[in-house]
Amino acid sequence: MHVLKQKGEQKPFPSEHIILEAKGMATTEICRQQHAEPFHKHKMLKDHFLLFVIEGTHEIRIAEKQYSINKGEMFLIKKATYVEFIKKGNPEKNHSYESVSFSLKKDIIIDFIKLIQIDGDLTAGHDDNDFMLFPYGARLQTFLESLKPYFDDQEVVKHGLFKLKILELLYDLSQNHPLFMQQLIALDQHAPVDLATIMEENYLQPHSIQDLALLSGRSLSSFRRDFEAIFRTTPAKWIQEKRLQKARDLFITMHLPIATVCFEVGYENVSHFSRLYKSHFGYNPSETKSHKN
Missing domain, CATH: 1.10.10.60 (Homeodomain-like)
Known part of the structure; x- marks a missing residue:
């Protein structure tokens, strides 16, 4: 089984948008664009969404709240959230913008929990917030660099290899940002809303x-x-x-x-x-x- 690789929608400005999708597991997108003007997009998130900003700024509006994610920061949003994305290029680097995002299915999170044998109360110590913002650091920066050949090379991406990369991401998160990982796990335990x-x-x-x-x-x-x-x-x-x-x-x-x-x-x-x-x-x-x- 192979991972589906596809180009994203064409933009009226210089851009590169590549998507890797493995059904039932995760979707990963790399976005490299030039935004002299802010670019707006509305979206209903059907899976937990994890965003890493590599260059530029990514603003996110959720209801009455607004968050600004800058270069070197990551942001977690729970599934079933209606968001407005606003991408802004860095004016000091020809208005360039780059990010990598992950839409994570519940099954891959469960597989990770089983793999590292997390036990006890998974919600202990986690925040009640449905959104979390953190700097991601050198280890995750290295991980993001390791993903680029999967987007840029012409070779077919095997399903098993892609799954290992997603598990590697979750492991790096659990080691460097345990609260962040704990929050991701806890999001799936929320009861139905009124x-x-x-x-x-x-x-x-x-x-x-x-x-x-x-x-x-x-x-x-x-x-x-x-x-x-x-x-x-x-x-x-x-x-x-x-x-x-x-x-x-x-x-x-x-x-x-x-x-x-x-x-x-x-x-x-x-x-x-x-x-x-x-x-x-x-x-x-x-x-x-x-x-x-």
């Missing part, structure tokens, strides 16, 4: 039902079952009704164009939004103030 909280915080976001299930720490089938038991309706219908009610509130309390309200409550097509609104309330968005009582 559904009402998840839905209230995210119904205006462009998430799919699968994304919401992931955010809640449930499988898709468990999410649907738990949701309908709590709300007595389907997720799609609940989201639509919440968005339309939010839109009505905005029309009544503020003087906003229909298009602005449409986008504010999570819709992208004004005509579609207007049809849903009229179907739900019985009148057009522009007639809302005359029906507010």
Whole structure:
């Protein structure tokens, strides 16, 4: 079995983006780019995400919080997190930016735990934070350098060899940053999140039902079952009704164009939004103030 190697999406600026993927284990990406202007990208993380910044700066926005990861630093983010990535090149080095990231599946973490025979309470002493920032040091810098031939050479990468490299990464982390490793292990032990909280915080976001299930720490089938038991309706219908009610509130309390309200409550097509609104309330968005009582 071989590791899938592929080029990332093409950018309108000088860039090199190579991805190594082993299903059920991990995905590793190296990103070498020139960013004279900050580059923004939104993403829902489906696996625990570990980022190493080699050159430039990588800002990460999660909800209301913002983190800045500089050259020589690494950052851990738990799975089921919706993030905004902002890449900034180093102006002193022709705006160059370089990073290596790892999306780690649960199975490879379990394999590592078994390999080094971690026992006792895995959560003892770990922080409650879902994000951690550390300098990564010389040992992990050497490890990152050792990965470059796997990205740059034309040879096929064997699955077994790739797994050894991921296990080597986890071992280096456990030796140099035990708290960091402990946190990574503990992230998988989090209980499912309260559904009402998840839905209230995210119904205006462009998430799919699968994304919401992931955010809640449930499988898709468990999410649907738990949701309908709590709300007595389907997720799609609940989201639509919440968005339309939010839109009505905005029309009544503020003087906003229909298009602005449409986008504010999570819709992208004004005509579609207007049809849903009229179907739900019985009148057009522009007639809302005359029906507010």
